[in-house]
Amino acid sequence: MPANPPLRIVVKNSLAELAGAAAAHVRAAAAEAIRARGRFRVALAGGSTPRALYPLLVTGVDWTRTDVFFGDERAVGPTDPQSNYRMARETLLVPAQVPEANVVRWRAEDPNLDTAARDYEQALTAGATPPWLDLALQGLGPDGHTASLFPGTSALAEEGVLAVAVDVPQMGQRRLTLTYPALCGAREVCFLVVGRDKASALAAVVDGNRLPAARIVHRAGPVTIFCDREAASGLQPHDKNQEVP
Numbered sequence: 001m002p003a004n005p006p007l008r009i010v011v012k013n014s015l016a017e018l019a020g021a022a023a024a025h026v027r028a029a030a031a032e033a034i035r036a037r038g039r040f041r042v043a044l045a046g047g048s049t050p051r052a053l054y055p056l057l058v059t060g061v062d063w064t065r066t067d068v069f070f071g072d073e074r075a076v077g078p079t080d081p082q083s084n085y086r087m088a089r090e091t092l093l094v095p096a097q098v099p100e101a102n103v104v105r106w107r108a109e110d111p112n113l114d115t116a117a118r119d120y121e122q123a124l125t126a127g128a129t130p131p132w133l134d135l136a137l138q139g140l141g142p143d144g145h146t147a148s149l150f151p152g153t154s155a156l157a158e159e160g161v162l163a164v165a166v167d168v169p170q171m172g173q174r175r176l177t178l179t180y181p182a183l184c185g186a187r188e189v190c191f192l193v194v195g196r197d198k199a200s201a202l203a204a205v206v207d208g209n210r211l212p213a214a215r216i217v218h219r220a221g222p223v224t225i226f227c228d229r230e231a232a233s234g235l236q237p238h239d240k241n242q243e244v245p
Ligand code: 6PG
Pocket: 045, 046, 047, 048, 049, 050, 071, 072, 073, 074, 084, 138, 139, 140, 141, 145, 146, 147, 148
């Protein structure tokens, strides 16, 4: 593998095509991880875009040999409509009958979120060796955030831990998130980016701007961005490694 494999940008005409391409990529990553190491360790993305992807992963992945983590969580309980866990449970974990023992949920309802973050880091690393994740699935916000690594927040400076609690004033929320060491250290990272409102942030991130997601996009390791034409509309022609239909 080249020292720093090129960033792959896969542009699709529709969300359905995008989700199909991303699902095939995740299935292949799962099969390879299980073949090579007996387990597939994946961190799921939150937000709404993954709702198009997760139902496509109900089949084609050996969930009995998969450990499911979450890139971040809102400081809410598991049944709260804002919960990333709840979204994944509805769209994937229950339909795919993922064994509960294989799902590592942030205890985001804990009154002490620092304790919850420490516990999550322990769960992420227990019985494992780095890289802690085979695949990190990420979204992108219009402000260039990913997971809960938001501009101007303390989580961006965390280098010695894999999981933190963080105040996100621009969202009026507390959050829990994996940090750069955890996400940049994954064997592979895939972004799912859809919609014109993401075009400016995606272009800035691909060009190496200092937005939070840029550090992950330009990490020393394979990164694939699955996006639709609207989200890709701000990319410069020199981003020639775009794979368009
Ligand atoms: C979250 C996510 C966050 C999300 C982006 C994109 O908890 O909200 O971790 O990073 O991926 O905000 O969200 P959409 O997919 O809803 O646009």
